[in-house]
Amino acid sequence: MASLSGEYATSQQRSSFALIGLSANELEQFAISHGEAAFRGRQIHNWLYVKGVKSLDEITVLPRRWRTSLEERGVKVGRLNEIKRLVASDQTTKLLLETSDGQNVEAVGIPTNHRLTVCVSSQVGCAMGCRFCATGKEGLQRSLDSHEIIDQVLSIREVMNRRPSHVVFMGMGEPLMNCDAVLSAIRCLNNDLGIGQRRITVSTVGVPNTITKLAESSLKVLGRAQFTLAVSLHAPTQETREKLIPVAKSYPIQMLLQDCRNYFSLTGRRVSFEYILLGNLNDKDEHAHQLADLVGGFQSHVNLIAYNPIKEEQFKRPSKSRIRSFQEILEKRGIAVSFRSSRGLDQNAACGQLRRQHAQRS
Ligand code: SF4
Incomplete structure (x- = not known):
C-alpha cells in the first residue's frame, strides 16, 4: 500500500x-x-464508498483549505472517466473507462433478477495472447492499480443504479500477473463496499508459479481466501491447450492440476474450471470424457461457456445440442458442471472488443 503521509510523488x-x-x-x-x-x-470513507464522489472538491464536508492543499499535493479520489457505454437488450452494460494516463479499460455489468455481477479488468491489454480472446491480440500496456479496479465496480453501480452483488475478475488482463493490486482491490470490495469474498471470482489462464503464491498471499493480505479461483482450462489435453493458450507451453496440464489441488489444500476452496466450447475443436464427446478423466476425483466444478466469436479467428460457436451432449457426459461421469450462457452478445460482449474498436476509430 502507498505511504499515507509525506510527499505523494506517486502511489502507483x-x-x-x-x-x-x-x-x-x-x-x-x-x-x-x-x-x-x-x-x-x-468522513472521506463515507463519501468515497457510499456517496461515490469523483473528486475531492465534491467532499464538501471537508474544510475547503484542506481539500485545496490535498489537491496541490497530488492527492486524488482516483476515479476513472467513462468514455463510452453500450447497453444490450438484456441490459448487460459495458463501459469503456479512461485512466488518468489515457489508457482504456472495460468493465461489464451483468444483471439478473437477483444479482448484479461486475466483470472487471485487472490489466490494460494482456500478455497471455490466448487465441480466442480480443484482448490478447493487443499485448500488455500495463497493470491496473487497485483503485482503477475498484472504480470499475463503483462506475457500474452508478450507471446501472444498483448495488453490485458479485465481482468476477474475468475482464481484460491476467489477474495473477497483477496479484498485489487484485488482492488490495478484493480487500476493499469486501470490507468497504460490502461484497462478500464468496461472491468474488478470480479467473486465471494458468501462469506457472502463481497459483500457490495467490493462496499464500491471500491468507496474508485478506486473512483468508474465500473467493473462488476459476482456472481457464479450455482443453482436456496438453496438446489442444497449447494451440489455444501460448503460456500453456511452459505449464504442463498435470502440473496445473497439481497446483489446483495444492490450492484446495491451502484454502479449503474448490477450484472452478472454465471451459470455452469451440466448435469441432474441443467440444466432441471424446473431449468430454478426457475432461472427466482429468478433473474427476477432486473438489472442483466445471463451467462450460460457448465461444463468443471475434473477427480475427475462425473458431466456431458449437450448436446447442452439442453443448447439451457435452454437459450430459460430464454429469453422467459425476462432474459438477454448469453452462454459462453469453450475455450482451449483441453489444460486442467478448472481452476486449469495445476497447479495440474505440482504439481503431481514434
Ligand atoms: S483470455 Fe484472459 S488471459 Fe487470455 S489473453 Fe484474454 S484477457 Fe489475457
Missing part, C-alpha cells in the same frame, strides 16, 4: 495518490498525518 508510479482503496483505518491515519482529526478520515 504515476503522478497522483489515490484515496480509493484505502480502508477506514487507513483514512483515519491519513487524516491524522495531515494534522486533521481522525473523524475526517471516516
